[in-house]
Amino acid sequence: MAERPTGIAELHQRIPFLLSQLGVYLADDFVRRLAPFGVEPRTYAVLKALIEDDGQSQRQLSSQLSIHRNVMVAIIDKLEDQGLAKRMPHPGDRRAFAVTLTDKARKLLPALDAEGRAQEDEITASLTAAERKIVLRDLQRMSAAAGLIPGVHPKLV
Amino acid sequence: MAERPTGIAELHQRIPFLLSQLGVYLADDFVRRLAPFGVEPRTYAVLKALIEDDGQSQRQLSSQLSIHRNVMVAIIDKLEDQGLAKRMPHPGDRRAFAVTLTDKARKLLPALDAEGRAQEDEITASLTAAERKIVLRDLQRMSAAAGLIPGVHPKLV
DNA sequence: TATTGTTATACTCTATAACTATA
DNA sequence: TATAGTTATAGAGTATAACAATA
Numbered sequence: 001m002a003e004r005p006t007g008i009a010e011l012h013q014r015i016p017f018l019l020s021q022l023g024v025y026l027a028d029d030f031v032r033r034l035a036p037f038g039v040e041p042r043t044y045a046v047l048k049a050l051i052e053d054d055g056q057s058q059r060q061l062s063s064q065l066s067i068h069r070n071v072m073v074a075i076i077d078k079l080e081d082q083g084l085a086k087r088m089p090h091p092g093d094r095r096a097f098a099v100t101l102t103d104k105a106r107k108l109l110p111a112l113d114a115e116g117r118a119q120e121d122e123i124t125a126s127l128t129a130a131e132r133k134i135v136l137r138d139l140q141r142m143s144a145a146a147g148l149i150p151g152v153h154p155k156l157v
Numbered sequence: 158m159a160e161r162p163t164g165i166a167e168l169h170q171r172i173p174f175l176l177s178q179l180g181v182y183l184a185d186d187f188v189r190r191l192a193p194f195g196v197e198p199r200t201y202a203v204l205k206a207l208i209e210d211d212g213q214s215q216r217q218l219s220s221q222l223s224i225h226r227n228v229m230v231a232i233i234d235k236l237e238d239q240g241l242a243k244r245m246p247h248p249g250d251r252r253a254f255a256v257t258l259t260d261k262a263r264k265l266l267p268a269l270d271a272e273g274r275a276q277e278d279e280i281t282a283s284l285t286a287a288e289r290k291i292v293l294r295d296l297q298r299m300s301a302a303a304g305l306i307p308g309v310h311p312k313l314v
Numbered sequence: 315t316a317t318t319g320t321t322a323t324a325c326t327c328t329a330t331a332a333c334t335a336t337a
Numbered sequence: 338t339a340t341a342g343t344t345a346t347a348g349a350g351t352a353t354a355a356c357a358a359t360a
Contacts, residue, residue: 007209008202008222008308015289016183016276017310018296023180024311025303026173045165052164059341065165068329073343095336095341119173126298131291132172138292139175141283146182151165153174154181216318225352230320252318252359 019142026123033115037108038082042067042156043075044112047084047105055098057090066152084108176299183280190272194265195239199224199313200232201269204241207258208266212245214253223309241265 004010011017030041039047045065050056058076062069076099079085084105090096124132140150148154161167168174187198196204202222207213215233219226233256236242241262247253281289297307305311 006205008205009209010205010270010308011202011273011310012297012300012307013293014273014277015293015296016187016273016280017308018293018300019176019280020180020184020187021305021310022296022300022303023177024184025305027177027181028311029303030173030177045168048163048165048167052166057341069342070330070344071328090341093337093341095334097342113167116168116171116173120171123173123176123299123302126302127295131295134288135292135295136170136172136175138284138288139172139179140169142179142280143169143175145280145283146179146186148178148182150169151167151174153168153178154185214318226319227321227353228351247318250318250360254319 022123026119030116030119033119034112037112039108039112041153043079043084045153045156046072046075046079046099047101047109047112050085050099050101051106051109055088055090055100057093057096058099059096061099064152065156066149066154067156079105179280183276187273187276190276191269194269196265196269198310200236200241202310202313203229203232203236203256204258204262204266204269207242207256208263212247212255212257214247214250215256216253218256221309222313223306223311224313236262 005013027041034040034044042065045067046061049061049064056064058069058072061067062072067075076085076087076097079099080087083102086100086102087097088100090098124135127135143150162170184198191197191201199222202224203218206218206221213221215226215229218224219229224232233242233244233254236256237244241259243257243259244254245257247255281292284292300307
């Protein structure tokens with residue numbers, strides 16, 4: 001008869017533990033994947049927010065991505081230094097900036113997205129395409145159950 | 158025809174992103190669940206390591222759990238302060254301690270384990286028992302694919 | 315000489331508050 | 338008076354190095 005494991009082996013049977021264990025590993029791995037491009041996960045998140053809606057103010061980016069405005073300053077600073085974004089005057093509010101993507105950023109983004117898909121391919125290599133679809137659906141369900149906002153990471157590494 | 162999402166909505170379609178998003182949320186949530194017991198995830202991990210093999214040295218605990226020995230000092234300090242573990246003389250090595258569980262710890266542990274199961278029940282509430290089994294199996298596969306050690310968290314919050 | 319446990323120090327991150335210029 | 342952006346500061350957490358006692 002099957003014994004219920006009692007030590008740390010029991011944690012390997014807990015879905016939340018596995019999610020956290022894998023999540024931490026993948027977050028670190030994603031940092032390593034983006035590093036050669038000089039990009040961090042949260043600068044990547046800002047770029048993706050802008051590719052959909054360019055010219056947002058730092059305030060808009062902050063609330064959309066749940067990143068504090070004080071932190072957003074440094075993120076935009078870095079993007080400007082790298083020539084990936086520019087602070088343009090905001091039409092209609094002279095206090096704010098319209099953060100705008102450069103052509104360089106638009107050319108770079110597909111490569112960054114590709115890293116995310118490559119990471120997914122590797123981590124799910126032992127699953128069939130059908131199994132992958134089901135896992136994706138179940139993770140989306142759990143994300144919703146937890147009240148998480150789609151595409152918003154609670155703590156951008 | 159279905160458009161591929163390009164902004165941050167695309168991240169909601171990426172398995173690694175969802176794993177990280179959920180993982181961070183669940184780790185924080187687990188901290189909140191253990192807090193009323195005065196326990197943190199890593200003290201919990203040490204207790205679980207000891208329930209299986211009591212009297213381990215700090216060195217053994219460190220390498221088993223991938224926690225640095227410098228950090229382990231403070232963890233055992235806290236467990237001693239709470240009366241959950243004791244530093245006993247180590248038979249055969251006078252440099253080391255045999256970290257030993259107290260009765261109080263043995264009585265406490267089932268309640269802590271129950272929190273983990275309760276968390277699992279809540280996050281998987283929208284899944285059937287059969288779906289849950291499949292998710293568990295797939296997460297274990299991905300954990301293995303990533304080279305992670307069963308039951309060992311890469312960064313104990 | 316290497317190892318166990320410990321302590322001290324520096325470094326990174328984050329959170330809070332406070333400042334300026336506009337609204 | 339409130340808001341957008343910015344800066345400064347303090348606190349928590351982590352990593353590294355070094356130490357005493359024992360192997």
